[in-house]
Amino acid sequence: MVGKTEPVETSEQPTHRRTIVIESYETDEAFAIQAVLKDERPWADGASDVRDVHEMHLEVTVDKDTLTITDAHAEMANFPHEECRSIEPAFRALVGLSVMRGYTRNVQERLGRERGCSHMEFLARAIGPAIIQSMASSSSRRGTTVVSGPEVLNQGSWLRNTCHLWAEDGIGSAKIAEGWRPGMDGYPAASLVELRRRDKANEDLA
Numbered sequence: 001m002v003g004k005t006e007p008v009e010t011s012e013q014p015t016h017r018r019t020i021v022i023e024s025y026e027t028d029e030a031f032a033i034q035a036v037l038k039d040e041r042p043w044a045d046g047a048s049d050v051r052d053v054h055e056m057h058l059e060v061t062v063d064k065d066t067l068t069i070t071d072a073h074a075e076m077a078n079f080p081h082e083e084c085r086s087i088e089p090a091f092r093a094l095v096g097l098s099v100m101r102g103y104t105r106n107v108q109e110r111l112g113r114e115r116g117c118s119h120m121e122f123l124a125r126a127i128g129p130a131i132i133q134s135m136a137s138s139s140s141r142r143g144t145t146v147v148s149g150p151e152v153l154n155q156g157s158w159l160r161n162t163c164h165l166w167a168e169d170g171i172g173s174a175k176i177a178e179g180w181r182p183g184m185d186g187y188p189a190a191s192l193v194e195l196r197r198r199d200k201a202n203e204d205l206a
Contacts, residue, residue: 012043016041017042020038021035024133030062032061033060034059035126037120038052039052039054041053052078054078054080056076056123057077058074058075062099062131067100069096072093072094073092074088087117087120090115091116093111094107101161107121108121111124129162136182159172171192175189
């Protein structure tokens, strides 16, 4: 088993800092996503040495009913070459993409490598999972456990194969089959073993 990595002991400032902030706002019809990627050199003074290397903004609007991107706008505030900004309009290609299954692959096909900007494309890919979390957060905020959208009502299908927990016929699907629903059992959710133990205990009491 791999041991825990010990923190680096140093009094120096970080060599580099990359931060990504993604915020979601909600209307009756859509999620409005505002994403920012920054690359900084904390040790630099900003005069003789460049401190702010990248600052990239990506805003998208996602229709709640279809879970597709209906608007997208990219803008670079800090960039290494004057020509970098010429790629901003290319990110309109996000319009029409579904944020469900296949989103990452489709972003890479439309905007990967020489077709886009590696940093902005990375930010675009990060938006997909953030939108899924926005759906869950919106549902929790309303006090419900079912989120609107074309695949969500088909229990678990919107998460299928997105990670090891939601692998095909994996733990997530098994929990749903046991009757678990998001928000009904605390956080983090009980293990599958515990859910089955409770079910058996209830059966024994019946």
